Amino acid sequence: MVVLLTVVGILLFVLGLLFSIAWHELGHLSTAKMFGIKCTEYMVGFGKTLWSFRRGGTEYGIKAVPLGGFVRMVGMIPPTERTADDSGKKLSRWRAMAEDAREASYIELGPEDSGRQFYQRSPWKRLIVMFAGPGMNVILAAVLLGVLFMGIGVPKETTTVGEVSECMAPAGTQIESCDDPGARPTPAAEAGILPGDRIVSIDGEATPGWNDANQKIRHSLGSTAFEIERDGETFRTDVDIVENELPARDGNGEFLYETDAEGENVYDEDGRRVPQTETVGFFGIVFEQERARLGPVESAGEMGTMLVAVGEALVALPSKVPDVFGAAFLGEQRTEDSPVGIVGISRIGGEIMSQGLPVADTAAIMLQMLAGVNLFLFAFNMLPILPLDGGHMAGALWESLKRNLARLFKKPDPGPVDVALLTPVAYVVVACFLVFSVILLVADLINPVRIFG
Numbered sequence: 001m002v003v004l005l006t007v008v009g010i011l012l013f014v015l016g017l018l019f020s021i022a023w024h025e026l027g028h029l030s031t032a033k034m035f036g037i038k039c040t041e042y043m044v045g046f047g048k049t050l051w052s053f054r055r056g057g058t059e060y061g062i063k064a065v066p067l068g069g070f071v072r073m074v075g076m077i078p079p080t081e082r083t084a085d086d087s088g089k090k091l092s093r094w095r096a097m098a099e100d101a102r103e104a105s106y107i108e109l110g111p112e113d114s115g116r117q118f119y120q121r122s123p124w125k126r127l128i129v130m131f132a133g134p135g136m137n138v139i140l141a142a143v144l145l146g147v148l149f150m151g152i153g154v155p156k157e158t159t160t161v162g163e164v165s166e167c168m169a170p171a172g173t174q175i176e177s178c179d180d181p182g183a184r185p186t187p188a189a190e191a192g193i194l195p196g197d198r199i200v201s202i203d204g205e206a207t208p209g210w211n212d213a214n215q216k217i218r219h220s221l222g223s224t225a226f227e228i229e230r231d232g233e234t235f236r237t238d239v240d241i242v243e244n245e246l247p248a249r250d251g252n253g254e255f256l257y258e259t260d261a262e263g264e265n266v267y268d269e270d271g272r273r274v275p276q277t278e279t280v281g282f283f284g285i286v287f288e289q290e291r292a293r294l295g296p297v298e299s300a301g302e303m304g305t306m307l308v309a310v311g312e313a314l315v316a317l318p319s320k321v322p323d324v325f326g327a328a329f330l331g332e333q334r335t336e337d338s339p340v341g342i343v344g345i346s347r348i349g350g351e352i353m354s355q356g357l358p359v360a361d362t363a364a365i366m367l368q369m370l371a372g373v374n375l376f377l378f379a380f381n382m383l384p385i386l387p388l389d390g391g392h393m394a395g396a397l398w399e400s401l402k403r404n405l406a407r408l409f410k411k412p413d414p415g416p417v418d419v420a421l422l423t424p425v426a427y428v429v430v431a432c433f434l435v436f437s438v439i440l441l442v443a444d445l446i447n448p449v450r451i452f453g
Contacts, residue, residue: 003354005356006350006354007350008350009350009352009353009366010350012349012366013345013349013350013366014342014349016370017345017370018044018062020137020374020377021066021068022044023137024137024377024381025042025043025070025071025133026042026136027132027133027135027136028071028073028130028389029042031132032129035128036115036121037073037075037117037121037129038073038074038113038116039057039058039073039074040073041058041070041072042058042059042060043059043061043069043070043071044061045064045069046063046065046068047063048063048064049062067437074116074117074118075117075119075120076118076119076419077101077119077419078119078415078417080102080418095421097423097424097427099420123397123400123403124400126393127393127397130389130390134382134390135378138374138375140371140374141378142303144367145299145303145368145371147367148368148371149294150299152291152293152360152363152364153291153293153294154291154292154294154302154364155289155290156210156291157210157214157289158198158287159199159210159212159287160196160198160287161193161198161286161288162285162286162287163195164194164195164285165186165189165284165285166178167183167184167185167189168184168244169183186284187239187242188239188283188285190239191226191237191238191239191240192237193228195288197229198229199213199226199227199228200227200228200234201226202216202220202225202226202227203220204225215253217241217281217283218280218281219281221241221242222241223238223239223240223241224240224241224281225237226239241281241282244279244280244281245278245279246279246280247277248276248278255275255276256276257274257275258273267333267335269333270450271333271338272335273335291360303375306372306375307379310372313339314376314379314380320338324338324436324439324440324443327443328442328447329442334449335449336451338449339440340440340444340448341437343441343444343445344440344443344444344448344449345369345373348449348451349369351450351451351452352365352369352451352452385425385426386419386423386425386429387426392419395417395422399416399417402417
């Protein structure tokens with residue numbers, strides 16, 4: 001059953017990824033057609049075409065390698081006036097690559113399409129066409145997160161007792177079970193606290209929220225008065241709070257983690273961050289969680305926080321390459337915050353499905369992961385380098401600036417920006433992307449990131 005659920009989880013996440021790619025490309029296709037640009041292909045994936053059909057002059061299909069997708073628009077690169085080369089010298093390698101790319105963009109251009117080329121559209125229309133792809137990923141992420149935050153809800157701790165630990169070990173020792181010598185009841189068990197009890201106040205101070213109760217317990221020691229609500233009735237009991245070494249938390253209840261002298265995270269043998277510890281008051285309970293639905297403003301704030309985190313991860317990505325290479329080929333540790341590729345994140349989807357979590361929890365994790373992927377697609381494609389969407393947008397903005405300056409100073413129209421001259425840069429970017437994709441693939445297969453141990 002576990003294997004079946006794992007396969008189902010992988011397939012579901014792969015389908016989600018393919019839909020995200022197709023949705024991205026639909027943004028380009030729909031706006032390009034709206035502005036009268038000829039689109040010859042709409043493809044999900046790269047390489048060999050596995051399935052396709054043709055409609056309205058456009059071939060729609062799926063290719064073998066699901067590393068992205070594309071919409072082929074004619075005239076992406078503007079033509080250039082050719083002059084006779086009296087010197088007889090050959091074109092430079094850089095210029096030759098640019099001209100090859102220019103010729104390739106006109107292969108499927110017929111005489112009837114002379115006015116349907118991408119470069120002929122005004123810069124603001126080209127900006128819309130290129131932004132529409134990443135914009136669709138933001139829309140999809142907003143929908144997914146809206147379902148998560150406003151529909152399913154997010155887990156929040158309450159002041160209700162979820163579990164009561166039966167026993168604890170003396171300081172400096174470990175026990176396997178409550179029958180081991182030296183094991184003694186936890187303060188909560190000794191005081192008769194039961195699951196479902198709600199903590200109303202501690203030492204006379206009201207505890208309306210989980211963090212209020214948690215912080216009060218951690219800063220207490222010895223006999224402490226608890227006001228408890230059970231089955232609608234309230235009673236008072238004294239609890240002998242003891243000291244224990246627990247994971248450290250900040251004032252908001254968030255865990256604190258160890259860092260080295262350079263401020264870098266410290267990881268254990270399983271690749272997980274090592275939490276700081278501190279000696280604090282110990283009660284011996286686990287607070288109950290419940291799902292709370294957020295409003296539109298709170299949901300937008302959470303999405304903004306996720307987008308900032310994605311941007312920070314994108315900035316840090318180059319620094320992660322050596323670690324991923326080491327994990328793939330040198331047997332080094334794979335940390336929990338390591339980048340993952342399509343195989344890795346799909347495998348995580350299968351791992352989540354196989355855990356047998358409640359349906360709401362499984363759906364919430366899958367939705368959040370897929371939304372994160374779409375936010376990453378947005379941020380990555382907005383980078384101002386070719387062949388990414390952001391590179392074409394940068395070219396359109398530069399062209400608009402040049403033309404407006406020429407108009408301001410009554411100069412001749414400088415014409416479209418020749419993005420073909422940046423073709424070699426695009427080749428380098430593609431090569432780096434492919435190499436990194438291969439490294440990620442190897443790492444995801446032989447040394448995958450695991451989120452459940």
